[in-house]
Amino acid sequence: MEAYREQNALTQLINRIAERTDKWILPVIYTVTQELRIIAIAADHHIADRPSSSSTYNSTKPNKLEEAARTINRTLTVCLNDRNSAIAQSRKWGVYFIISLLFKIYFKLGTISLATSIVRVLNASSAAGDIPSVDNYPKAHLVTFKYYVGVLAFMDEEYDKAEEHLNAALNNCHRRASTNQELILQYLLPTHLLLHRRYPQKGVWHSFPRLQTIYEDLFTASKRGDMRTYEAALAAREKLFVTRRIYLTMLKIRTKIVRPRLFEQVYLACGKSTRVPVSAFRRGLEFVGIDVDDDQVECWAAVMIYQGQMKGYISREKKTIVLSNSDPFPS
């Protein structure tokens, strides 16, 4: 606790000093803020572990990380608002580092909205030409930054943007930085699957056993259209996915990838006939343990047609699905 208070005071002091300095102070800022974050986390643990018998005047809530975030936010402002005319000497070079630090804090705290607001501030400055273009910054800063922006886009269901940023982060990653790569892939793999129906190569599972444990079952089931296994695996990992905000995406995959694949299997089993009765699909679903009525099957089929996962139309009168001659299940 003591350490935290000291460090916080130190950071605030540095903030004030930095207002009048050039970029030489950046390494100092980096060290100080990094340590502040770590110490704040430790302080919060300390508070949480302490038995709450005595209610001291100071709040015993583990809010030190929040406080630290506010201090570091000030650092960001200090970096951003550098009126130094010579860009090469400006503090603005510290921006992406500080932002990444703040991202880490906000993600830990779960205050995602604060993270998105930073991105907005950043975009505003970037658009106004206030800060150097993003690619000129040191790679290490960029990887972290793009990772977080990618994850934010992922959570916001902007999968194209997520893919773009996560890919960039991955490509710029050091070849041996496997932890970082694993983190990025954790979000990139479902994104690829959802957007392009692309599955990872076997080599990926070998290099990243933890990802294999999480995803392999799901991906295999998805490829085969095996909804039963997919749903079981998803339920087993629900808590994990929910906390990392991947759960909703996996649900989307179920609707957009797995279920159509199941319908495709029925189509194939019917000898690729272009006229398949609704009851056939219903029996196919029953086979994997999903018991629904014909109307529900038609509804799901209708949504697939509407979203483009299946080509054809439904005849209500004849209770049949008429599939396109060519490529009724586009990939």
Place this chain on the structure above:
Amino acid sequence: MPLSSTASVPSSSSTPPKPPANGNPAVWPDSLKAYVGRCFASVGPSQRGAMEKNLKNVITSAIEAGNLWAIDWDTRELPLDGIKAVDDGEDKLEKLAKAKTKRAETMSNGAVSPAAVVAKRHISPPPSSLYKSTSIAFTKSDEQYSTTNRQASLSVSKVTKRSAKWDQRSVEPETTDDSAKRKRTSSSTETNYQISNIEKAKNEKRLLRFDSPSSNENTTRAATPDYASIVQDNEPDKFVGRSAQLEKKYLRLTSAPDPETVRPLHVLRQTLDLLKQKWKSERNYAYICDQFKSMRQDLTVQLIQNEFTVNVYEIHARIALENGDLGEYNQCQTQLRSLYEKNIAGHPIEFLAYRILYLIHTRNRSDMNDLLIELTDEQKADDAIAHALRVRDAVTDQDYHSLMKLYLSAPNMGGYIMDSFIDRERHAALEIICKAFRPDVPLRFLTDEMGFESDKSCYEFLEKHALHQFIDESSLRLRTKDAYATTQTNRTTAFKRIDIKGQI
């Protein structure tokens, strides 16, 4: 932080499974409620504190012994140790009992079924689709309801289902008033009780200060603030009102409140009863809303945050929902959230389900994500919340079939919240249907798949949105290909984000 009001009544989790499963964690047998009513009716206001104490002991030991439902409370004698029975006409509980019996009477003749009015061909959906309950404690004749309410366009059969469904809900809120009192008696833990003792002492000192300048006030009023303040959970320096006027128009405060116009807690309780009766008989939403707002205001300026406050907000929220007033509902919901977080008893699970539905309506993805992360397994197991989560899934998947089934089976007052986004989803469904089905679909199919009560109301909807022109009059089928373009436009318009100032 998980929303859990069960923290305030920890011992009730050990009660035998006999109590009805309606999501309320502390359901008490009716005989017990009557028993408590008799206890309080038999003592004067100055004795309430002592009676509370005794009751708490009796009930807690009953809970611990698992006897809560087994004891015959009707014949149990009142715990009058150390209390002299004083009858001073404080008859709020009697009023409640009267209101209950009155309701029971009207219940039996309220469930009229004017089936003849239902549109011609449509066989009404199976009874399980009773989908909307009315707000608490209020019954009405069906005719009166459909004429005065702006939702009068709904077929009367819906109203019948609603009032029938209301039966199930009716026991709940009325008893929150009673159970609010009882929760007070049994819910305090040791530390709470110690604290309230200290608070009691503080209050008495404060009341002495209060009493002296107004020594000519009659003793009943001086006595009842005593009771009221003991019962409250948090005790900062309180502003206590002095008005005895039950009804009061709402005026936004621009300066410090005048105690002469603010009603203290015991008066507000009477106001609540009065308002309930007035709502039942007059059904004047504008008036009721206004009155409730002024009640909320009085509670706020006096910093009263207890089960009564929760009750007021809950009732107001339900009435607002019934009248489609989402703005007012949302205000109440916000207040309720913070009250529940202080572990004040109420119906947090019911309102959590409403919140989920509301977030679907506002399409607030980030708040929804945060909420999902914080859901506990216990909450997810609740029927209302499970229903709301399935609605979320259906809306995300564009699964209109499941969505309409859920709409027609919405528990509590969720149906009213769904009302506000169901039309939007209907447009989405129409667009999907017109893209996927060829060459046409029967009107009956649309009625079912879009959750309409009858072919007639479905047709009216299509007419309203320029789709009836694509219906072949003789066969009553919709030509999907022709209609598709219009459905696209309808859907785009429906999903445009409308900014309603301050309400969304």
